Amino acid sequence: MRKIYLVFAALILVGQVSVAQQKTTKAKVSSEGVKRPKIVVGLIIDQMRWDYLYRYADRYSTGGFKRLVNEGFSAENTLIPYTPTITACGHSSIYTGATPGINGIIANEWYDRKLKRNMYCAEDSTVTSVGSSTRAGVMSPKNMLTTTITDQLRLATNFKSKVIGVSLKDRGSILPAGHSANAAYWFDGQTGDWISSTYYMKELPAWLQDYNKQKPADKFYAQNWNTLYPIDSYTQSTADNKPYERKTRGEETPTFPHPLKLYAGKNYEIIKSTPHGNTMTLDLAKLAISAEKMGQGNATDFLAVSCSSTDYVGHQYGPNSVEAEDTYLRLDKELESFFNYLDSKFGKGNYLFFLSADHGAAHVAGFMTENKLPGGPFSEGPVIKRINTAIEKEFNIKKAVESSGNGQLYFDRNAIKAAKADFDAIKALAIDLLREQDEVFDAVDLSKLATTTLPEQIKKSLTYGYYQGRSGDVYYILKSNYYSGGKTGTTHGAWAPYDSHIPCVFMGWNVKPGKTNKQHYMTDIAATLAAMLHIQMPSGCIGEPITELTHQ
Numbered sequence: 001m002r003k004i005y006l007v008f009a010a011l012i013l014v015g016q017v018s019v020a021q022q023k024t025t026k027a028k029v030s031s032e033g034v035k036r037p038k039i040v041v042g043l044i045i046d047q048m049r050w051d052y053l054y055r056y057a058d059r060y061s062t063g064g065f066k067r068l069v070n071e072g073f074s075a076e077n078t079l080i081p082y083t084p085t086i087t088a089c090g091h092s093s094i095y096t097g098a099t100p101g102i103n104g105i106i107a108n109e110w111y112d113r114k115l116k117r118n119m120y121c122a123e124d125s126t127v128t129s130v131g132s133s134t135r136a137g138v139m140s141p142k143n144m145l146t147t148t149i150t151d152q153l154r155l156a157t158n159f160k161s162k163v164i165g166v167s168l169k170d171r172g173s174i175l176p177a178g179h180s181a182n183a184a185y186w187f188d189g190q191t192g193d194w195i196s197s198t199y200y201m202k203e204l205p206a207w208l209q210d211y212n213k214q215k216p217a218d219k220f221y222a223q224n225w226n227t228l229y230p231i232d233s234y235t236q237s238t239a240d241n242k243p244y245e246r247k248t249r250g251e252e253t254p255t256f257p258h259p260l261k262l263y264a265g266k267n268y269e270i271i272k273s274t275p276h277g278n279t280m281t282l283d284l285a286k287l288a289i290s291a292e293k294m295g296q297g298n299a300t301d302f303l304a305v306s307c308s309s310t311d312y313v314g315h316q317y318g319p320n321s322v323e324a325e326d327t328y329l330r331l332d333k334e335l336e337s338f339f340n341y342l343d344s345k346f347g348k349g350n351y352l353f354f355l356s357a358d359h360g361a362a363h364v365a366g367f368m369t370e371n372k373l374p375g376g377p378f379s380e381g382p383v384i385k386r387i388n389t390a391i392e393k394e395f396n397i398k399k400a401v402e403s404s405g406n407g408q409l410y411f412d413r414n415a416i417k418a419a420k421a422d423f424d425a426i427k428a429l430a431i432d433l434l435r436e437q438d439e440v441f442d443a444v445d446l447s448k449l450a451t452t453t454l455p456e457q458i459k460k461s462l463t464y465g466y467y468q469g470r471s472g473d474v475y476y477i478l479k480s481n482y483y484s485g486g487k488t489g490t491t492h493g494a495w496a497p498y499d500s501h502i503p504c505v506f507m508g509w510n511v512k513p514g515k516t517n518k519q520h521y522m523t524d525i526a527a528t529l530a531a532m533l534h535i536q537m538p539s540g541c542i543g544e545p546i547t548e549l550t551h552q
Contacts, residue, residue, distance in 0.1 A: 036300040036534070037351050037352040037508065037509035038301070038346050038350050038351055039295035039301045040302045040533070041302075041354075042176065042304045042354055043306070043307065043353070044304075044305070044355075044356055045331070045357050046172065047359060047360065047361050048310055049319065049360035049502070053065060055236060056332075059332075064334075064335040068355060068505050072506055072508075073507070073512065073513065073546075074504065074505045074515045074516075075524075076515055076517050078522065080359065081460065081461065082101065083458075083462060083465050083477075084107060084407055084465060084493040085360070085495070086108055086493055087108055089105055089106065090357070090522065091172055093523055095148040095149055095526060096144070096540055097523045098541055099523060100465045100466075101464050101465060101467050103146045103540050106466075108120070109121060111402075111404075111472070113410065122139040122140065122171045124139055124197070124199065125138065126142075127139070129188075129197060130195060130196045131212065132190075134188055134191060136170070136188040136195060137197040137198075139170045140197060141174050141175060141177070141179050141199075144179070145540070146539045147539040148178035148538055149529050149535075149537075150163045150177055150178040150304060152537065152538055156533070156535035160297065160298065161302060162292060162297070162299075163178065163180070164177065164181065164182055164183045164288050164294070164303055165181060165185070165303075165304040166284050166288060166303070166304070167281060168186065168306075168307075168308040168309065169306065169308045172306030172358075181200065183201060183205075184196060184197075184200060185284065185288070187277075187280070188268075189268045189272060192268035194211065216280055217276075217280065220276035221261055221263055221264040221276075222261060223276070224257050224260045224261060225258040225274045226257040227256050227326050228326055237320055241254070242366070244318070244364045244370075244489075246489040250262050250263075254317065256322065256323075272312045274327075275313070277309030278307040281305065289303060295351065307331065310331065314490065318490045319361055319363055349509055351509060352506070352509040352532065353506070353507045353508045354505065354507070359499055359502070360492060360499045360500065361498065362375065362481050362490050362494065363490065364489065365481075366487065374479070374481055375481025378437070378439040378478055378482050378483060383437060384409070387400075387401055388401050394429065395422075395425075396419060397421060400426060402415075407476055408475050409473055410472045424445075431445065440476050441477045441478060443474060443475065443476040444462070444474065444475055444476075445473070446473060447473070458477060461500075502522065504522075509532075511549065518548065522543075524543040524544055526543055530545070
């Protein structure tokens with residue numbers, strides 16, 4: 001009797017599970033199929049530290065960053081899980097959901113042992129420039145070794161979705177747009193035109209050719225660059241004239257107003273280092289949506305935009321400069337205009353928007369010293385020379401360190417093998433000499449990371465950034481707020497929060513306002529998009545969906 005009862009109970013339980021599963025299935029997929037927004041718009045703000053969301057909040061408009069935070073869902077504690085934290089790595093990792101150790105984009109450029117030269121992240125000698133006679137368009141995504149969320153959207157819709165990338169930087173446009181993009185456009189600083197490559201097309205579309213004829217950079221150069229508000233109201237910044245800020249060529253001091261008229265028709269690279277570069281980028285993004293009829297078909301389209309001028313301004317003047325504050329106040333207004341455009345084009349709630357950053361930035365060394373804070377510049381060259389001299393003396397190998405960059409040393413393995421020298425001993429000597437430098441926190445043999453005594457977080461960052469065949473042999477980690485560079489301007493690349501803590505905010509379609517302080521990672525963005533769109537994650541994705549958002 002007891003056996004009959006148990007069997008009967010089991011049948012009831014199975015039936016309940018089956019019914020529950022059916023109900024769950026019906027709740028997830030309607031009779032009309034999977035629902036998706038008209039368009040997804042991703043905006044990466046180059047070098048945007050997380051704190052910029054709030055640092056200038058009292059001066060932001062209600063329709064820009066404030067609207068994003070108030071109407072959107074913000075993962076407040078989003079970090080970059082690898083090092084070095086650099087532009088190409090950030091853009092590729094956000095869109096692939098993979099770290100450099102998987103997608104292969106370990107830096108903006110890295111040393112290629114076979115070619116005996118540096119390899120640029122987006123270079124491709126098999127293609128040519130479109131829209132320019134320069135080599136600025138000899139680019140493609142071929143060096144990125146996994147798919148992107150934009151590729152996965154194309155695959156999920158049998159390539160009916162249209163994907164376009166837009167950025168001043170080629171890498172900021174090409175890597176997010178993915179391998180199967182319809183187009184990627186970037187700015188040629190030599191000609192002042194927006195261009196592409198034969199990887200995507202044979203010639204620029206007519207709408208972009210017409211836009212280039214207007215020479216938009218000259219229009220912005222005519223405005224010069226003065227502060228948006230009275231300069232004495234920039235109380236979140238240090239004084240305007242500081243010796244540790246870098247002057248633009250032709251200027252006597254790194255101060256306002258910046259006379260951009262000097263460069264009209266002569267030097268279009270300078271426009272990148274002004275907030276006008278962001279305005280041009282978002283203007284082109286709007287034009288691309290309109291001209292390419294994005295979001296008007298039956299399949300969801302994807303526009304990948306990256307604003308790069310924030311990075312150029314940050315490098316030149318630093319996070320505490322008037323220039324940085326003015327750039328973000330102006331970007332806030334451009335963001336408001338962009339949201340208004342998307343509202344009018346698609347209607348609120350019909351598009352999915354997300355904002356993040358590829359990395360942050362360290363404060364300028366001079367600023368840190370001025371305020372009795374730790375930090376400073378590090379000069380790599382003399383140290384490499386000292387290492388090579390020591391190795392030659394002990395092992396009779398000339399220039400054993402054949403290249404360096406991104407905190408990594410590349411050794412001439414062929415020369416070491418030919419000399420029948422002990423490679424481990426050579427690396428150990430280099431590590432000892434690096435550890436003697438005041439600015440160096442530690443140095444490690446990348447082939448022996450598992451046995452190092454580094455703090456676990458730093459060890460993980462190095463591991464996630466390591467790609468066999470592209471990465472170096474020895475990695476040195478600088479102390480907090482030290483970086484390789486000169487006495488003016490600043491840079492990024494560290495594992496530390498000032499470089500790795502970035503904004504991550506979603507707004508629009510199926511997003512309810514909210515925040516989470518749970519720790520998330522840059523790689524979670526692609527996984528979250530995949531979950532929201534009901535498509536497969538990119539081929540190397542290790543991220544996890546931000547369930548506080550997806551389970552709303």
